[in-house]
Amino acid sequence: MCKLTPKPRKPRADQIRNRERLLEAARKVFRSDNGSLEAVARQAEVGIGTLYRHFPTREALFQAVYAREVAALEAQAQLGELAAWMKAALEMMATKGGMVAALEPVLDKDAPFFTEQSARMGAAVGRLRDQAVAAGELRPDVTAEDLMRVLLGLSYGPGADASRSGLLLEVFLDGLKPE
Amino acid sequence: MCKLTPKPRKPRADQIRNRERLLEAARKVFRSDNGSLEAVARQAEVGIGTLYRHFPTREALFQAVYAREVAALEAQAQLGELAAWMKAALEMMATKGGMVAALEPVLDKDAPFFTEQSARMGAAVGRLRDQAVAAGELRPDVTAEDLMRVLLGLSYGPGADASRSGLLLEVFLDGLKPE
DNA sequence: GAATATACGGAGGGAGCCTCCGTTTTGCAA
DNA sequence: TTGCAAAACGGAGGCTCCCTCCGTATATTC
Structure with missing residues (x-):
């Protein structure tokens, strides 16, 4: 009766967690390192693919940070x-x-x-x-x-x-x- | 009687020619492209090694240009x-x-x-x-x-x-x- | 014309960018 | 609980760039 939109699912827990880790890692890496995205993923202990799914472009990541x-x-x-x-x-x-x-x-x-x-x-x-x-x-x-x-x-x-x-x-x- | 230094040889012709080509190519590439050194070498129709011999660092090339x-x-x-x-x-x-x-x-x-x-x-x-x-x-x-x-x-x-x-x-x- | 100093070229190893897709995890409904 | 489909994960792989190293080619000189 309430939800007319298809199917609102609760966002997955790992998704939220990883996003947080990535932002934290990005802050560190951008400030010191050369700012390589692979370094961010490594620091966050997350696959590079995950990084790109969360933030499709470098810009997107910057903005979020x-x-x-x-x-x-x-x-x-x-x-x-x-x-x-x-x-x-x-x-x-x-x-x-x-x-x-x-x-x-x-x-x-x-x-x-x-x-x-x-x-x-x-x-x-x-x-x-x-x-x-x-x-x-x-x-x-x-x-x-x-x-x-x-x-x-x-x-x-x-x-x-x-x-x-x-x-x-x-x-x-x-x-x-x-x- | 004149040259006390070991053996002053005339610089090779291809060396001079290539240096010129590289500078010309660099000017073009730096202005448009992303500025990749490989692109400069390609544009100059010269091996990448030749570029590096003439200009050991990116800075050196910039400076010359x-x-x-x-x-x-x-x-x-x-x-x-x-x-x-x-x-x-x-x-x-x-x-x-x-x-x-x-x-x-x-x-x-x-x-x-x-x-x-x-x-x-x-x-x-x-x-x-x-x-x-x-x-x-x-x-x-x-x-x-x-x-x-x-x-x-x-x-x-x-x-x-x-x-x-x-x-x-x-x-x-x-x-x-x-x- | 030969000898040799000098310059050339590009293969190759390392790193980063980004995509793609098989695998794993998670939320939800039964 | 259990099962399952949706959602997220990870990383191999294809590409480009950086830079080094060394076998090959060539210009100068005698």
Whole structure:
């Protein structure tokens, strides 16, 4: 009388367990190792096939791992302080190297589909940015994507130096004022 | 009577020819393909072993390919205009994706040896930066490495968008003024 | 034209990516 | 409980890339 959908089965226990193991392993491996997916599977003591079934693409795994970080940044964005938010985001990226992975998809124009994570992230930043523009605190020709790009650029790639990126963000924020 | 060194032989013709082919092939492959070294060798119609003999590491190949670009930027730096130079560098990177590879080594603190290319590049930027500081046009707390970092960050990695990076550099340069 | 230093090519071993499918486990109904 | 089909598991296997090593080919030199 209740379930009109075919047959809702309880998810299997091993499925849940393995997913958890994989996420845990991925966090470790992404932070140190070269980030090979096979290494993640090994660390999780799970077959490589299992990894791919849970997370069909590398992206999917990244997204899942850093969903929590995204949520935190999203919450922080509620406060409505653009400059403060960018500093917090930078901080987060500095301490948690892999965090950048969560930002990437937002910027990838070619992404086959806008995932929920990146959509939420993008929306949060967009809101912040719009408020700042409305308040006359931000050059209107700078978009939310631009802001993400800079954050990513400052903390990503070879030569990224956490001890300097704070200063560089400062410089950038200075330049962001209109007029 | 002249050569005290053992036996100076003329370099073989095929050696020179192959080196040229490899550089040409590398330029093409780095710009489009995934940048696999095997692809470079194939494109050059040369054995993989030959590639490795000429360029023992990926870095070595990159460096050779972009040595000319570096020289151009170095020349441009002679003009002594920091802002103009950064714009030119950005432009170059936008049109020639692989150019970033030439900048990377400058930023890599862990590089086992400071190559000539990166040393020249670093020196050129350092000079520009010092002049700008002396002229009171640049915050003295920003180093030459910082400048490179930003250039790299704006044009490198996922989401890099040549059409936006010009504006972002503008913003950054605005923020660079002291006071 | 021969000798020999020099360069060439690619086989081969290691590793990662991803797919596919036979085997095992699990939830559910009888 | 027991049985069974759905769901999940694991890893072999086919592909590509990385890099080394060494037998073969060739340009220079005498």
